Amino acid sequence: MSEKDDSISHEISAAERLRFEEMLLKQDTATALRVAVGYAFKRTKSHVMARHLANDAFTIVWERCSWDPEKGPALPVLLCGIIRSELSHENKSDETREDVEQKSLADPGASPDLIPTPEVLALAVEEKHEDDAAAAADREWLRSAFEKAGDEVNLLWLKLALEGVPHDDPAAMAKAASRDVNDFYRAQERRKRHLKRMLTLDRGRRDDEEENG
Amino acid sequence: MPSKPTPGEIWKQIVEDARDDEEIEQLAAMSGEELDKELADAGFDVDEVRADAMAVREKLERSVAERRAKEMEAQARVRSLRPQPNRPQSRRVPGMVWFVAATVGAAAAGGLVYALTHPGGAERPTPPVLPSTAPSPEPAPADLVAASDLRRRAFGDCASQRWTECLAGLDGARKLDPAGDRSAEVQMTRQQAEHQLAVEAGPEGDKPRLK
Numbered sequence: 001m002s003e004k005d006d007s008i009s010h011e012i013s014a015a016e017r018l019r020f021e022e023m024l025l026k027q028d029t030a031t032a033l034r035v036a037v038g039y040a041f042k043r044t045k046s047h048v049m050a051r052h053l054a055n056d057a058f059t060i061v062w063e064r065c066s067w068d069p070e071k072g073p074a075l076p077v078l079l080c081g082i083i084r085s086e087l088s089h090e091n092k093s094d095e096t097r098e099d100v101e102q103k104s105l106a107d108p109g110a111s112p113d114l115i116p117t118p119e120v121l122a123l124a125v126e127e128k129h130e131d132d133a134a135a136a137a138d139r140e141w142l143r144s145a146f147e148k149a150g151d152e153v154n155l156l157w158l159k160l161a162l163e164g165v166p167h168d169d170p171a172a173m174a175k176a177a178s179r180d181v182n183d184f185y186r187a188q189e190r191r192k193r194h195l196k197r198m199l200t201l202d203r204g205r206r207d208d209e210e211e212n213g
Numbered sequence: 214m215p216s217k218p219t220p221g222e223i224w225k226q227i228v229e230d231a232r233d234d235e236e237i238e239q240l241a242a243m244s245g246e247e248l249d250k251e252l253a254d255a256g257f258d259v260d261e262v263r264a265d266a267m268a269v270r271e272k273l274e275r276s277v278a279e280r281r282a283k284e285m286e287a288q289a290r291v292r293s294l295r296p297q298p299n300r301p302q303s304r305r306v307p308g309m310v311w312f313v314a315a316t317v318g319a320a321a322a323g324g325l326v327y328a329l330t331h332p333g334g335a336e337r338p339t340p341p342v343l344p345s346t347a348p349s350p351e352p353a354p355a356d357l358v359a360a361s362d363l364r365r366r367a368f369g370d371c372a373s374q375r376w377t378e379c380l381a382g383l384d385g386a387r388k389l390d391p392a393g394d395r396s397a398e399v400q401m402t403r404q405q406a407e408h409q410l411a412v413e414a415g416p417e418g419d420k421p422r423l424k
Contacts, residue, residue: 033266195231
């Protein structure tokens, strides 16, 4: 919170920073940080990492100086969202590293012990088919739920997400769809409700509900 | 470069995020006690986590206090450079005053001539009452500088919640420069300090100082 930190975001004036800090002080920052620690631990299973991530998330909120409690999510949810995003970036870096490692394993010089047997390969293929079928059924259920609700924005969101537009970035979605970003922000809550329902009800009960409803 | 994710991988991520959202919602809906239990069950030292959170808050409070002090200081500096609205811009007597005085003088002289030449005649005209343009005594430049210093220190004291010192500084400055005490910044600071001292003296004195 020092002037040195201010150098990170030059465009924010001292007065804006003060107003933002005053607004942050009105929030229950202590609870928000504890929620963030709890969430980070669930994701990382590391006490040290969890505390670091929670503090870093708070610093990011401070640096951006753009969160508006009237318009955005509650502070604990915001912090957890930032932690998820940070972990996702780290995972992507890990995946890149793994890709490189996998390629090196595919070298002729790789140990024969690491090459799976035909039985293991067949089992893996079968499992993948099952997973793919289940995922396709879930996707179809969600699409149908959006259609029934006449939720045009979320139908667009699903289509674009599966095409590779970052599903958690309303701005990117709005740009790809040439629509107002607020449409996508507003659609988030509706989507969450449908997704929650999809996860809560198993597929059999969902099908029964559809037949009865 | 990582390869572009397939629709299946994207969907998996969407579902994972949805599960995450549920977990976040559950955590955010917990009471303080439930949260402590959750953290304790996860193997955290709850007091340490609380201390971390409080440290962040205190840092924020210090930052706000420093920024407020700087802002007040800047406002006071700007104000001290501005001409005082209730003081005359110039010591010169405006031409209009001379004109009015001359007219009144002429009228009075005319009245005197009339009275002398018409004894027992009409009443003597009453001279109009002119608003006083006499300035209130202005503090010496050295006093103004000293008052400005005192106020700057008082703003700092107030920002650091040293309310008694803050008030004493403002009072000292008022003695040297009474007009400066009427500025909005000084009044605001004075009110804040008086309020905080009253709160501290009262039965609710143990409440946190920052809102």
